[in-house]
Amino acid sequence: MNKLSQKKPKILSSRVIIRPRLSWQYRLSVFIISCFVLVLLAWGMYEAGKRSANTQHDLTDEKLAYVYDPGSEKLAYIYDPGTCRQTKKQKLCTQMGDLTHQLQISDIANENLAKQIKLLTNENDRLKEKLIFFQHLMAGNTKSGISIHQFSLKETEIPGQYRYALTLIQGGERPSDFKGNLRFQVKLLQDDQSKTIPLTSKEAKQDFPINFKFLHRLEESFKVPPHTHVESLQVQIYEHNNSKAILTQTTQPSL
Numbered sequence: 001m002n003k004l005s006q007k008k009p010k011i012l013s014s015r016v017i018i019r020p021r022l023s024w025q026y027r028l029s030v031f032i033i034s035c036f037v038l039v040l041l042a043w044g045m046y047e048a049g050k051r052s053a054n055t056q057h058d059l060t061d062e063k064l065a066y067v068y069d070p071g072s073e074k075l076a077y078i079y080d081p082g083t084c085r086q087t088k089k090q091k092l093c094t095q096m097g098d099l100t101h102q103l104q105i106s107d108i109a110n111e112n113l114a115k116q117i118k119l120l121t122n123e124n125d126r127l128k129e130k131l132i133f134f135q136h137l138m139a140g141n142t143k144s145g146i147s148i149h150q151f152s153l154k155e156t157e158i159p160g161q162y163r164y165a166l167t168l169i170q171g172g173e174r175p176s177d178f179k180g181n182l183r184f185q186v187k188l189l190q191d192d193q194s195k196t197i198p199l200t201s202k203e204a205k206q207d208f209p210i211n212f213k214f215l216h217r218l219e220e221s222f223k224v225p226p227h228t229h230v231e232s233l234q235v236q237i238y239e240h241n242n243s244k245a246i247l248t249q250t251t252q253p254s255l
Helices: 002-005 024-064 082-089 092-136
Strands: 066-069 073-076 145-155 160-170 178-190 195-200 208-212 215-222 229-239 245-251
Touching: 073 160, 145 208, 145 229, 160 208, 160 229, 178 215, 208 215
Parallel strands: none
Antiparallel strands: 066 073, 145 160, 160 215, 178 195, 178 208, 178 229, 229 245
């Protein structure tokens, strides 16, 4: 009994956590702040969407401002200052006007440059032909009498228009002036029918008079009716007071 009385009694119970009680004023404040943050987020998303829509609308307007120009076969920008001032700021309109003007100047410069390149290319081809001729002449390979050095036919960029070039040379130690005529015959294909017609000069004559000693070059163009294809071009060289051709040669169109 003494031992039992000497033991200390123990109280067995679960742990208790004591937390402070939140007042209704604090809870109301947290609720109001949360609502305010949600409203700010919603307003920010609305403004971002509105700006994105305006940007897409401006880009659509810019795209619609480009139209196809059939004459130049490219996109052309149409700039209207009045419309621009109604939809955009004055500074932006000024910048767009300057940029459009620069683009127009650049397009004109590019077109002029393309024309100059084409002219220089044609002139270069002529110089190459002359150089080949003189190299051939200096080498002593020219035959005595009249010969055709070069005869070509090309279709131009204009539909139905062809351009031909003919170079004649006369060899020999001391050749005299050659006087004669040229006659051209064009072979056409129209409506699956082939026919040959004479090519006339500007004076509406079949004969093309020539008078030269060493070199004669002829370069002219002619036009055929629509839906007509040129198959070949033939040239005949006649000496003065001679009804029989001394030379005949035919060429086909090249690219």
